[in-house]
Amino acid sequence: xxxxxxxxxxxxxxxxxxxxxxxxxxxxxxxxxxxxxxxxxxxxxxxxxxxxxxxxxxxxxxxxxxxxxxxxxxxxxxxxxxxxxxxxxxxxxxxxxxxxxxxxxxxxxxxxxxxxxxxxxxxxxxxxxxxxxxxxxxxxxxxxxxxxxxxxxxxxxxxxxxxxxxxxxxxxxxxxxxxxxxxxxxxxxxxxxxxxxxxxxxxxxxxxxxxxxxxxxxxxxxxxxxxxxxxxxxxxxxxxxxxxxxxxxxxxxxxxxxxxxxxxxxxxxxxxxxxxxxxxxxxxxxxxxxxxxxxxxxxxxxxxxxxxxxxxxxxxxxxxxxxxxxxxxxxxxxxxxxxxxxxxxxxxxxxxxxxxxxxxxxxxxxxxxxxxxxxxxxxxxxxxxxxxxxxxxxxxxxxxxxxxxxxxxxxxxxxxxxxxxxxxxxxxxxxxxxxxxxxxxxxxxxxxxxxxxxxxxxxxxxxxxxxxxxxxxxxxxxxxxxxxxxx
Numbered sequence: 001x002x003x004x005x006x007x008x009x010x011x012x013x014x015x016x017x018x019x020x021x022x023x024x025x026x027x028x029x030x031x032x033x034x035x036x037x038x039x040x041x042x043x044x045x046x047x048x049x050x051x052x053x054x055x056x057x058x059x060x061x062x063x064x065x066x067x068x069x070x071x072x073x074x075x076x077x078x079x080x081x082x083x084x085x086x087x088x089x090x091x092x093x094x095x096x097x098x099x100x101x102x103x104x105x106x107x108x109x110x111x112x113x114x115x116x117x118x119x120x121x122x123x124x125x126x127x128x129x130x131x132x133x134x135x136x137x138x139x140x141x142x143x144x145x146x147x148x149x150x151x152x153x154x155x156x157x158x159x160x161x162x163x164x165x166x167x168x169x170x171x172x173x174x175x176x177x178x179x180x181x182x183x184x185x186x187x188x189x190x191x192x193x194x195x196x197x198x199x200x201x202x203x204x205x206x207x208x209x210x211x212x213x214x215x216x217x218x219x220x221x222x223x224x225x226x227x228x229x230x231x232x233x234x235x236x237x238x239x240x241x242x243x244x245x246x247x248x249x250x251x252x253x254x255x256x257x258x259x260x261x262x263x264x265x266x267x268x269x270x271x272x273x274x275x276x277x278x279x280x281x282x283x284x285x286x287x288x289x290x291x292x293x294x295x296x297x298x299x300x301x302x303x304x305x306x307x308x309x310x311x312x313x314x315x316x317x318x319x320x321x322x323x324x325x326x327x328x329x330x331x332x333x334x335x336x337x338x339x340x341x342x343x344x345x346x347x348x349x350x351x352x353x354x355x356x357x358x359x360x361x362x363x364x365x366x367x368x369x370x371x372x373x374x375x376x377x378x379x380x381x382x383x384x385x386x387x388x389x390x391x392x393x394x395x396x397x398x399x400x401x402x403x404x405x406x407x408x409x410x411x412x413x414x415x416x417x418x419x420x421x422x423x424x425x426x427x428x429x430x431x432x433x434x435x436x437x438x439x440x441x442x443x444x445x446x447x448x449x450x451x452x453x454x455x456x457x458x459x460x461x462x463x464x465x466x467x468x469x470x471x472x473x474x475x476x477x478x479x480x481x482x483x484x485x486x487x
């Protein structure tokens with residue numbers, strides 16, 4: 001009997017020990033869950049206000065939508081700079097530096113002629129509609145120029161209070177609600193379709209005067225195609241600890257690309273066909289746009305942002321105000337060009353310029369005097385259509401060769417030495433710096449200049465036949481879909 005009691009006591013003690021261990025394990029597990037999931041369900045309470053501060057927001061988490069023609073570049077760290085030997089002994093090479101960049105969306109190709117033509121056509125049409133609306137005045141006759149009057153004028157007594165207030169102020173220097181254009185009314189560019197003489201007078205003012213015409217050919221005066229926009233110099237304003245109107249910068253940029261670069265950039269070379277047709281001929285629609293200055297590239301970014309935000313405001317697709325499009329910084333461009341590869345000499349890795357079949361991996365100048373060594377990829381003595389060569393690990397095409405690309409960053413030999421290791425950029429009054437960093441090499445360059453770490457520069461007011469650009473869009477941290485190719 002005593003033996004049975006002793007066994008019972010030991011069994012009870014073992015049971016208590018086991019239960020104690022299980023309790024400790026459950027406690028440890030709950031601690032792990034609370035660390036990984038923000039404290040667990042019990043710590044957050046029920047979603048009742050009960051006088052508490054409970055934000056009423058959508059339960060659906062935000063996810064950045066990848067814009068058309070762009071790929072998601074995940075943030076990360078890399079060694080920035082050219083690790084290979086500098087055979088040219090130029091000051092463009094800078095000391096190596098480990099930096100980190102945030103996630104962003106990037107155009108999978110350089111901006112093409114067809115994409116940039118959308119920008120030029122928008123500027124042309126908006127200028128024509130503004131001139132027509134101003135000429136119409138209070139005339140709202142639907143049979144003539146009155147069709148193009150400002151929407152506030154056409155609304156008449158039905159105009160809202162804000163439109164009437166702005167109209168009463170008489171301030172028409174900037175864009176406001178009383179000067180909204182009626183984009184539903186079609187424009188007529190053929191002279192036989194002009195509705196009245198006032199319309200003809202306005203439209204004729206957009207063309208070159210007869211004295212400047214060749215063989216009396218009616219051509220648009222491209223010098224009148226100017227895009228006006230505003231932006232705030234935030235970096236300088238924050239540094240000076242003030243936010244006054246003096247930091248609001250107004251730009252008016254002539255947007256038509258300089259087609260004369262095909263003649264100016266080369267002596268004793270017959271490039272007149274490119275001068276005449278490269279930008280407008282449909283044969284070149286998928287070729288990268290060239291002859292664009294740094295300021296013109298920035299104006300294109302602003303237009304791209306405006307087009308997206310206007311679409312969201314229209315109500316066709318509800319959503320948050322999209323983040324702006326811009327040029328990539330030098331660090332962002334190099335990080336994207338490497339395609340996720342460490343110490344990559346070229347976007348495809350390296351160190352060779354051909355694949356295992358002997359085909360060149362980019363559009364560049366392979367030999368002295370020979371611009372089309374590889375006929376398997378196409379006989380392109382100048383630029384090549386986008387997507388003709390393999391993309392890198394991030395899904396980006398032509399990060400080496402074809403055309404060099406503008407970056408947002410000003411150029412300095414000592415950039416890597418004093419810039420930040422987190423999203424490095426010389427932001428303070430960077431727009432005033434004339435020298436801008438240019439990356440990637442071009443169709444006229446030798447293979448050495450195509451290296452991911454190679455640096456070059458050009459004056460921001462210069463347009464070249466071998467410099468284009470691509471845009472990026474910022475992404476809130478952790479909200480991008482990391483699909484690497486577009487549809």
